[in-house]
Amino acid sequence: MRSLDFNVWSSSSILRYSHLEVNESDLYGSNSGKSLRSDVFGKTSQGGLCTVCNKSWTGCPGHWGHIRLASPVYHVGWMSYVLYWCRLTCNSCGRVQEKRGKRCMYCDAVMVHVVKSDAYALTMNKRPLEAKDVLDWFEKIPVEDVSGVTGHDAFHPKDLILTILPVPPNQVRPSPMLNDSEIHGEDDITRRLLLIVRVNKSLQRYNGTLTRYQRNKLEDAVNAYLDHTKIPSKKKYSKKASDQKSLAERLRHKKGRMRGNLMGKRVNHSARSVISGDAQIGMDEVGVPEKIANNMTVTETINAININHFQSLVDKRSETIKYVIEPPNKKVILSKCRGAISLDYGWQLERTLQDGDLVLFNRQPSLHKMSIMCHKVKVMPGSTFRLNLSCTTPYNADCK
Numbered sequence: 054m055r056s057l058d059f060n061v062w063s064s065s066s067i068l069r070y071s072h073l074e075v076n077e078s079d080l081y082g083s084n085s086g087k088s089l090r091s092d093v094f095g096k097t098s099q100g101g102l103c104t105v106c107n108k109s110w111t112g113c114p115g116h117w118g119h120i121r122l123a124s125p126v127y128h129v130g131w132m133s134y135v136l137y138w139c140r141l142t143c144n145s146c147g148r149v150q151e152k153r154g155k156r157c158m159y160c161d162a163v164m165v166h167v168v169k170s171d172a173y174a175l176t177m178n179k180r181p182l183e184a185k186d187v188l189d190w191f192e193k194i195p196v197e198d199v200s201g202v203t204g205h206d207a208f209h210p211k212d213l214i215l216t217i218l219p220v221p222p223n224q225v226r227p228s229p230m231l232n233d234s235e236i237h238g239e240d241d242i243t244r245r246l247l248l249i250v251r252v253n254k255s256l257q258r259y260n261g262t263l264t265r266y267q268r269n270k271l272e273d274a275v276n277a278y279l280d281h282t283k284i285p286s287k288k289k290y291s292k293k294a295s296d297q298k299s300l301a302e303r304l305r306h307k308k309g310r311m312r313g314n315l316m317g318k319r320v321n322h323s324a325r326s327v328i329s330g331d332a333q334i335g336m337d338e339v340g341v342p343e344k345i346a347n348n349m350t351v352t353e354t355i356n357a358i359n360i361n362h363f364q365s366l367v368d369k370r371s372e373t374i375k376y377v378i379e380p381p382n383k384k385v386i387l388s389k390c391r392g393a394i395s396l397d398y399g400w401q402l403e404r405t406l407q408d409g410d411l412v413l414f415n416r417q418p419s420l421h422k423m424s425i426m427c428h429k430v431k432v433m434p435g436s437t438f439r440l441n442l443s444c445t446t447p448y449n450a451d452c453k
């Protein structure tokens with residue numbers, strides 16, 4: 054894999070992934086098959102198979118649905134991009150302008166003046182610019198003009214205006230469980246989606262001819278789901294509703310998905326402790342507590358040079374050897390193994406850390422390359438890592 058691209062999910066692509074159009078707000082009634090709690094969204098409880106992929110709850114990845122919005126709405130996170138394309142293109146012919154002038158380079162229409170007036174509100178020549186008007190405008194932008202700006206054709210600005218809202222799988226918003234049976238409580242994401250479904254359903258009968266008040270109501274519900282923190286305070290609902298987490302809040306902050314679940318996890322073959330200075334130790338050494346050294350292992354491959362040494366350690370059941378691995382992958386815990394083991398070339402064994410092993414030593418925040426350096430292990434009593442005082446500078450470890 055060379056690179057990873059993030060892009061706006063287009064309406065047509067959402068529809069391709071979707072298994073259900075949600076248009077019922079009744080979660081558990083007779084129409085629940087078309088609600089946010091439909092079985093189509095994936096299996097999250099034990100018993101039975103998913104109706105879509107025919108897998109049990111451990112195998113079902115969850116499936117997407119969609120809500121067809123009664124009116125196009127702005128996405129609170131994409132307003133700066135909407136503004137960017139409004140200023141780049143002509144309001145009447147949609148062509149991308151190579152330079153900014155008073156009139157369009159292609160159709161000579163007078164260029165309009167668009168500014169942002171609120172978190173998700175724009176004005177055009179000092180009058181409100183609705184999302185549906187922007188959608189009409191952006192639909193006129195030729196695909197070649199867009200790829201001329203972005204360098205690829207995977208994105209079109211019209212997708213910045215929401216017309217279809219994807220509904221995430223059950224796995225993203227599972228019902229709270231009590232003793233393995235679902236209780237009828239709902240995840241915050243489901244609650245916020247439910248509000249959208251309710252508002253949307255009440256507006257659908259107007260067939261797209263909505264008042265500005267009605268459109269704003271839908272827009273507020275959608276954006277409260279996407280990112281509640283960006284909603285202007287006067288539009289916020291009751292305090293109870295503010296306590297519900299929106300999508301963006303799940304990702305952000307220390308306990309969010311990124312920092313809380315994905316980053317900074319401990320890895321195998323590593324240990325962590327306090328550091329302290331030691332004037333006796335060499336600059337290329339690091340003092341490792343016995344407790345850590347006896348717990349961490351180094352993999353050695355048996356060869357002509359070391360076979361006699363390790364065979365004698367294995368024979369006397371030395372505590373320094375933890376595992377013996379016979380190819381291809383038969384792993385034996387030495388302390389629990391009776392009977393003779395005769396090593397052969399190509400076998401591997403895991404021995405505990407000993408003096409002279411090379412290890413990487415890291416002190417966070419690792420701001421430059423000298424924050425991670427290689428040291429020779431020196432096993433020592435105590436329970437802190439010891440380092441020579443001359444090494445404190447590169448690690449930025451201040452000791453007094």
Ligand SMILES: [Zn+2]
Pocket residue numbers: 095096103104105106107108113114115116
């Ligand atoms: Zn499934």
Ligand SMILES: [Zn+2]
Pocket residue numbers: 143144145146147148157158159160161162
């Ligand atoms: Zn024009």
